[in-house]
Amino acid sequence: MGGKTQVDTSVAIVGSGPAGMYAIEHLLEQTDLNVEIDLYEKLPTPWGLVRAGVAPDHPEKKLVVDRLFNYYLNHPRVRFIGNVEIGEDLRHAELAQHYDAVIYAIGATSDAQLGIPGEELEGSWAAREFVAWYNGHPEFSHLKFDLSCKHAVIVGNGNVALDVARILTTSPETLAKTDMADHAMDALRNSHIEEVTILGRRGPLQGAFNNPELEELQHLEGVDVVVDVEDLPAENEVVLDNANWETERKVKALARLAARQVSDAHKKITYCFLTSPVEFVGDDKVEQVLVVRNHLEHVEKGKLQARPTEEKSLLGTGLVLRAIGYRGNPFPGLPFDEHRGVIENQNGRVCDKGNVLPGVYVTGWIKRGPNGLIGTNKKCAAQTVQKLIEDTHASPASEDKSPAALVEQLCQRNPKIVYLNNWQQIDHAERLAGRVQQRPRVKLTSIDQLFAEAF
Numbered sequence: 001m002g003g004k005t006q007v008d009t010s011v012a013i014v015g016s017g018p019a020g021m022y023a024i025e026h027l028l029e030q031t032d033l034n035v036e037i038d039l040y041e042k043l044p045t046p047w048g049l050v051r052a053g054v055a056p057d058h059p060e061k062k063l064v065v066d067r068l069f070n071y072y073l074n075h076p077r078v079r080f081i082g083n084v085e086i087g088e089d090l091r092h093a094e095l096a097q098h099y100d101a102v103i104y105a106i107g108a109t110s111d112a113q114l115g116i117p118g119e120e121l122e123g124s125w126a127a128r129e130f131v132a133w134y135n136g137h138p139e140f141s142h143l144k145f146d147l148s149c150k151h152a153v154i155v156g157n158g159n160v161a162l163d164v165a166r167i168l169t170t171s172p173e174t175l176a177k178t179d180m181a182d183h184a185m186d187a188l189r190n191s192h193i194e195e196v197t198i199l200g201r202r203g204p205l206q207g208a209f210n211n212p213e214l215e216e217l218q219h220l221e222g223v224d225v226v227v228d229v230e231d232l233p234a235e236n237e238v239v240l241d242n243a244n245w246e247t248e249r250k251v252k253a254l255a256r257l258a259a260r261q262v263s264d265a266h267k268k269i270t271y272c273f274l275t276s277p278v279e280f281v282g283d284d285k286v287e288q289v290l291v292v293r294n295h296l297e298h299v300e301k302g303k304l305q306a307r308p309t310e311e312k313s314l315l316g317t318g319l320v321l322r323a324i325g326y327r328g329n330p331f332p333g334l335p336f337d338e339h340r341g342v343i344e345n346q347n348g349r350v351c352d353k354g355n356v357l358p359g360v361y362v363t364g365w366i367k368r369g370p371n372g373l374i375g376t377n378k379k380c381a382a383q384t385v386q387k388l389i390e391d392t393h394a395s396p397a398s399e400d401k402s403p404a405a406l407v408e409q410l411c412q413r414n415p416k417i418v419y420l421n422n423w424q425q426i427d428h429a430e431r432l433a434g435r436v437q438q439r440p441r442v443k444l445t446s447i448d449q450l451f452a453e454a455f
Helices: 018-028 059-073 092-098 127-134 159-169 182-189 211-219 235-240 245-259 376-394 403-413 420-436 447-454
Strands: 007-014 033-040 078-081 101-104 124-126 151-155 195-199 223-226 267-272 275-281 288-298 304-316 319-322 349-352 355-362
Touching: 007 018, 007 092, 007 376, 018 033, 018 059, 018 376, 033 403, 059 078, 078 420, 092 101, 092 355, 092 403, 101 376, 124 127, 127 159, 127 182, 127 319, 151 159, 151 304, 159 195, 159 211, 159 267, 195 275, 211 223, 211 245, 275 304, 355 376, 420 447
Parallel strands: 007 033, 007 101, 033 078, 101 355, 124 319, 151 195, 151 319, 195 267, 223 267
Antiparallel strands: 275 288, 288 304, 349 355
16 A cells, blocks of 8 residues: 655744644644654743743643643654744744744734823833733843732733733732742732723623633632623623624623622722723823723724723823733744734745745744634644645755754854753752642743753
């Protein structure tokens, strides 16, 4: 019986978060591809937003993904090369020269902007920075958040906004059982924040959060979650708007929250739908947020657009967290779509002004924009890998590719490369420290600490 001839190919993947790891999974599943994969990561630690983005009080999400990703990271045809920044330690042109294919899975590492006065004031932060800080990302561990005010305001109402609101109001005793960074736990133990207001520019039907994250708020101990029943649509409005079952479930959860009696709980989360910030007010730091009440108007193709009314008010606060979306950054040597904040591509193939760049691919947020959950990256990576396979069979691999020669050059430039065994030493040290404190792990949150365990 005959079968497909295996094609030998070398692939560099840049970024070891979910997008990169799912690309590895799909590549290794190919029976007609004999692939060798080098996984490049800027940090000494893998997993991207699984480590630095998933809320510490959601350990079940990390556990499942961690087991899957560890399996592929330990695969004999995969080599982890950490603490290497592509664009600095190595250029894109060098990767393209030494590998048959390069897949960029670098995520979205900056933030969407509100574009309103006072956005730059002290006390105004991107939620991404706060999340990275409490998760122990070494590039954000030094940040200092002023938690001395009683009222915090979150702009945006997606899952990140709900994560942040939950972390700000969860008891320190609960957080102490998680893998939250020690410096963040210390700060939150001394926090004076009693109320968190979540601003959403549109209504409940258009809320950006997912149902599990919303429903989790119903079970927060010692926290009142306040929803104004006047903001909720009537049951017939939900039907008229052709809402799907997920939206109906969302409205029902909000209705349950609105119906609950306010208790004497010490902490409170308040939902404000149809409300947008107009200005952050203060001399040197944020002291108030000027907000406007919106109404929804039907625009083209039945879409609803939030329009401001004349109704404005001020919210007193010393901390504003902007959770309005992540954004991709330009990457040296690759074409970038400034409007969408992604590397230009056609279904995963990188292209420049419509012309495909041979052997260069993208997956994840840098391909499609910052949307979806962790699992969304699996389907996204499958599409990209399929394009890579099609191209590999159409154009056989070149014999002059030499990943080994490139890594040898890299070793001369960067003596602190973190390989799999080095990461395993970091992982072991964190888990061991966690076992002593009955926590999943105690994260090392600086490059020096990570190196001390790695080498």
